[in-house]
Amino acid sequence: MSIGLANFWGLLGGLLVLAYLANRFAHRTRVPDVVVLLLCGIALGPGIHWIDAVRFPNVTRGVGTLALILILFAAGLELDVRRARKQFVAGALLAVLSYALTMEGIHLFCVHVLHMGRMASLLAGAALGCMSGAIVLPMLEQMNLRPGLKTTLVIESAFGDGLGALVVGVLLSLVTGGVTSHTSGGAILGGMVVQSIFHFVLAFVIGVGSGFVWARVLPRISNHRFWQTLTFGVVLIVFSSTHAMYGSDLFAVMVFGATLANLLGPESFLRELEMGFDGADEGSRILSFHSELAFLVRSFFFVLLGAMIQFRGLKEQFLPSVGILLVLLAARIVAVQLSRVFWRGPNRQELELATTLMPRGLITAVLVLEAIQAKPQELKFFPSLTFGLILLTNGLGLVATVRAKRMEGTASSREQQPDSTLEA
Numbered sequence: 001m002s003i004g005l006a007n008f009w010g011l012l013g014g015l016l017v018l019a020y021l022a023n024r025f026a027h028r029t030r031v032p033d034v035v036v037l038l039l040c041g042i043a044l045g046p047g048i049h050w051i052d053a054v055r056f057p058n059v060t061r062g063v064g065t066l067a068l069i070l071i072l073f074a075a076g077l078e079l080d081v082r083r084a085r086k087q088f089v090a091g092a093l094l095a096v097l098s099y100a101l102t103m104e105g106i107h108l109f110c111v112h113v114l115h116m117g118r119m120a121s122l123l124a125g126a127a128l129g130c131m132s133g134a135i136v137l138p139m140l141e142q143m144n145l146r147p148g149l150k151t152t153l154v155i156e157s158a159f160g161d162g163l164g165a166l167v168v169g170v171l172l173s174l175v176t177g178g179v180t181s182h183t184s185g186g187a188i189l190g191g192m193v194v195q196s197i198f199h200f201v202l203a204f205v206i207g208v209g210s211g212f213v214w215a216r217v218l219p220r221i222s223n224h225r226f227w228q229t230l231t232f233g234v235v236l237i238v239f240s241s242t243h244a245m246y247g248s249d250l251f252a253v254m255v256f257g258a259t260l261a262n263l264l265g266p267e268s269f270l271r272e273l274e275m276g277f278d279g280a281d282e283g284s285r286i287l288s289f290h291s292e293l294a295f296l297v298r299s300f301f302f303v304l305l306g307a308m309i310q311f312r313g314l315k316e317q318f319l320p321s322v323g324i325l326l327v328l329l330a331a332r333i334v335a336v337q338l339s340r341v342f343w344r345g346p347n348r349q350e351l352e353l354a355t356t357l358m359p360r361g362l363i364t365a366v367l368v369l370e371a372i373q374a375k376p377q378e379l380k381f382f383p384s385l386t387f388g389l390i391l392l393t394n395g396l397g398l399v400a401t402v403r404a405k406r407m408e409g410t411a412s413s414r415e416q417q418p419d420s421t422l423e424a
Helices: 005-029 033-047 057-077 081-112 118-128 133-142 147-176 185-221 227-244 249-263 279-308 311-316 318-342 348-356 362-374 382-416
Strands: none
Touching: 005 033, 005 279, 033 279, 033 382, 057 133, 057 147, 057 227, 057 249, 057 279, 057 362, 081 118, 081 147, 081 318, 118 147, 118 362, 118 382, 133 147, 133 362, 133 382, 147 185, 147 249, 147 348, 147 362, 185 227, 185 249, 227 249, 227 279, 279 362, 279 382, 311 318, 311 382, 318 348, 318 382, 348 382, 362 382
């Protein structure tokens, strides 16, 4: 079925209204809005055939990448380094352990169960290994958790997107560099470690440097029109420049946002240099503007992703999706138990919540599409598998939000009691 231009704009407006209603529905029922958007995409795509997203794979990838840029920049703006430093080790350790164990688990599952090649399996593990901060962060906002626990999970989710993008980028560079199925595992691991360090350090330097420069420029332009649009342009330049220099582009965007947020804060030394500049207010306005853009773009992406799904492929990949879900759970349990030492006194309910809170979403879909470009034959069935995994993990996320609701009373009572661990 083809639609005219006027009907297209009407459909576009209807999708925006739907995205808003799905977001409000998520706040009331704790059902992730991504599920509603994906189901809408299925209805408009394979259902009534109004959208044929399979014909526009590059458009889908581009929209998803733009949404990731905006979401990670907003996540960086919300990351207060001063407040998060006590839980930084716990959150970072949980992110690294969870991602590494999940990636290796999926890699082994793909090799031994799905009989895939080594590099295709590593790409699959790297793409499916990271949870979606675009889903976790809104979920955490709705949960009345102990501040220490919430900060730990926020730090983990902020690291998750950048970590997944970094490792997938490294693997893609190894594939283009001539790594084959005959290359030894030690050589692949060594190349990953060396390139990961290089990409990480380069992105960090670019993000911090760009943030410092732009924090000095903002006071001179913030009283003019369109300065937030200009900031958005700088975000895109930071992304593309880091990519051109073979750094971790998405991680650089997040560091850029975090640098801006902390340099523009009320305790920043830049306030002494820029008299009369209310940095905290401008920082919140930047966050609001880019969060609105992120909401717009991610809504379209999930609808397009749902429109790409074929019912036949979803049925065929249901059992592999369940198998990978079990791998995710096993890796998550081990990661939570190993990192709990740094969690400052978690109870059993909090550990169970952290274990089930591992939704896949935007970052997963975008990275899977990137991986398919490198290994189109071996990974051609992965869109359907990824879709099934997104639905299953968001179902677990719904269980986590229900548990968090039951924990609200106990969380408030724990906060009123002295915490000897925190005092230490």
